[in-house]
Amino acid sequence: MRAVDLFAGAGGMSLGLKRAGFEIVQAYDSWEPAVEIYRRNVGPHVWQHDLKDIFRVGPMIAALAPDIICGGPPCQDFSAAGRRVEGERAALTRAFAMLVCIARPRWFLMENVPQAAKSTAWADARAMLVKAGYGLTESKLNAAFYGVPQARKRLFVIGRLGEQDGFLESVLVAARSDRPMTVRDMLGDALGDAFYVHPRHPGKRGVWSTDEPAPTMRGSSRRPMPAAYQPHPADAALIEAGAFFTRPYYEGRGVRTLDEPAPAVIRTTRERPRPKYLASPHPEDPMPAQQAAVLTQDQVARIQGFPVGWRWEGSTSRDIDQMIANAVPAPLAETIGRVILAREAGETIPEIQGRFGQWLRQRRGFSSAAARNAKSRVNRARRLLGGRTFADPVAELAALEAADGFASLPPGTRSDLRAALRLYREWKDEPKGRRSGKSPAGAAATLAA
Ligand SMILES: C[S@@+](CC[C@H](N)C(=O)[O-])C[C@H]1O[C@@H](n2cnc3c(N)ncnc32)[C@H](O)[C@@H]1O
Incomplete structure (x- = not known):
């Protein structure tokens, strides 16, 4: 695109x-x-x-x-x-x-x-x-x-x-x-021109060069790097301190450990703690602010998703801090x-949200099996529509008729798919309070309670 x-x-x-x-x-x-x-x-x-x-x-x-x-x-x-x-x-x-x-x-x-x-x-x-x-x-x-x-x-x-x-x-x-990514996860990734991915089996390779394809990343891949690897000196200082100070908003916490994410980056994130903060630190700081590391500009840029080697030269340090703080993290x-x-390629469809099944059973008298069938027909219709949902119900049914493969389905299947889309639309168009699927008497009882 x-x-x-x-x-x-x-x-x-x-x-x-x-x-x-x-x-x-x-x-x-x-x-x-x-x-x-x-x-x-x-x-x-x-x-x-x-x-x-x-x-x-x-x-x-x-x-x-x-x-x-x-x-x-x-x-x-x-x-x-x-x-x-x-x-x-x-x-x-x-x-x-x-x-x-x-x-x-x-x-x-x-x-x-x-x-x-x-x-x-x-x-x-x-x-x-x-x-x-x-x-x-x-x-x-x-x-x-x-x-x-x-x-x-x-x-x-x-x-x-x-x-x-x-x-x-x-x-x-x-x-x-x-789970949220932590600063230690990031440091574990940045080992000069190599990076660490926690191996699936003990004894297997964990360090990979950036010049070769990365191994498949899994949820468990991001783990602390082993002590034997040599990080950049600034990263080594940060790892040794185990925590870092960032300028807090209002009365917020200034010190974080490496095992949590940093707070949202702002232009002044890497300011040193001021005397006022040192005199009255946040009660939940995990260590005194004096002992915590102050992040370097390079570390703040990486926390904001800029890759190592982004060429910032030529601007003032203050302008660079501002540009970093302004950015959408690239990842x-x-x-x-x-x-x-x-979605553009039609590879995903929106999930059916809310209590459509419950509404079918309680408002429309569907059995559980019939409600399940109706849901799977909505999904099948959505797949034929390439994941599209249409604001206009007439356009939606017209697009379904024109979708590849629809005309060759048996007439019964076609009418089931049309009916499922219509029902789903009816449910979506219900006022929010009526969408729960509760019968009017049930809803009134809930309100009274
Ligand atoms: C929040 S930042 C956008 C950051 C960017 N999306 C990124 O990911 O790095 C807003 C940008 O709008 C620019 N800007 C402010 N006023 C503008 C204007 N009148 N015309 C064009 N750009 C403007 C600023 O210079 C700033 O770079």
């Missing part, structure tokens, strides 16, 4: 999407230092330009005819760390939506802080996108479950033309790792990118 990246910064999102298999055809950012870093590390397809200039940029992007527009509009006006006054930067979330509406790619992907979900800027942007025909999946994802050792929660909105809302939610959840963007590509 061909992608345009708006508000591309130093390229975290672009890097992740490229790794997933997207071709980034054009990127935009108005900040020269970020554009320079992007150009050097991601590619020459970046233009330093103000995205408020919609008259100029809109037609330009439309002419590129991308399959997806992605972007992380500035978040400072919404952010917990800021004053939360919606000004010009919040308006750029509207600009993002306008540019999507002008170019009308099949997909879009927007990233912002979770607080943006409640902003008037997003309410305006959302209304435009819905009006333009996009179904939305609005998910708050924690980066620690998507490949970086950082408890960073961000709002991701994925839109696809014609879909029902929530169409990608179940696969995004399924793509989570079963997280890569996972979302893979989820999008798999």
Whole structure:
């Protein structure tokens, strides 16, 4: 898929999407230092330009005819760390939506802080996108479950033309790792030009060169590295300290051990503890802040998903800290990118959510076996539809009729599949309180209780 990246910064999102298999055809950012870093590390397809200039940029992007527009509009006006006054930067979330509406790619992907979900800027942007025909999946994802050792929660909105809302939610959840990644996991991965993957059987090989294909990664692969391996001196100091200090938000904890994720990276993450903090440390600090390591810029960049060797030179240290803090961690963007590509290729279908089976039994009098059959027919219809869900029920049934292989099914099977999709739609369209499947008397009793 061909992608345009708006508000591309130093390229975290672009890097992740490229790794997933997207071709980034054009990127935009108005900040020269970020554009320079992007150009050097991601590619020459970046233009330093103000995205408020919609008259100029809109037609330009439309002419590129991308399959997806992605972007992380500035978040400072919404952010917990800021004053939360919606000004010009919040308006750029509207600009993002306008540019999507002008170019009308099949997909879009927007990233912002979770607080943006409640902003008037997003309410305006959302209304435009819905009006333009996009179904939305609005998910708050924690980066620690998507490949970086950082408890960073961000709002991701994925839109696809014609879909029902929530169409990608179940696969995004399924793509989570079963536990959060810790800083020690990351250090265990970074051994110069080799990395450590915990071997399946004792005595088997654990260290691999980055020049050769990695062994299959499993849930248990990320384990602490054995003491015999030689890490970078800065990493060695961090491992020896066993804990690190990051500038806390408000009254938050400053010291973390290596066996937990870092908190969300901000521009000042690697500041040393201030006298005020040292005089009144957080009661849950696992060790005194003076004894904890202070992260290097390179370590913070890696915690934010930038690979070792990302070329930051040429910018001030403060600007680099800002670009790192701004970024979407590339492994997280890569996972979302893979989820999008798999759906585009028809390789995944949305899971049936909620209590559809219970509703069939209790409201429609289905037996348990008949309810199970109806669910598996919805799934079969979805597979024939290549994973698509349709906001418009007529379009959904028309697409099913036209789907490869549908016409050759026996007439009884075809009508069962149509009926299952209709039932599922009826259930989804029920007001939330009635979806539980409880009979009206049962629901009233629950309310009374
Ligand atoms: C949250 S950061 C995006 C980070 C990026 N997605 C990444 O993964 O590295 C927002 C970016 O918007 C840029 N920006 C702010 N105002 C802009 C404007 N008016 N036009 C274009 N870019 C702007 C900033 O320079 C910043 O790089």
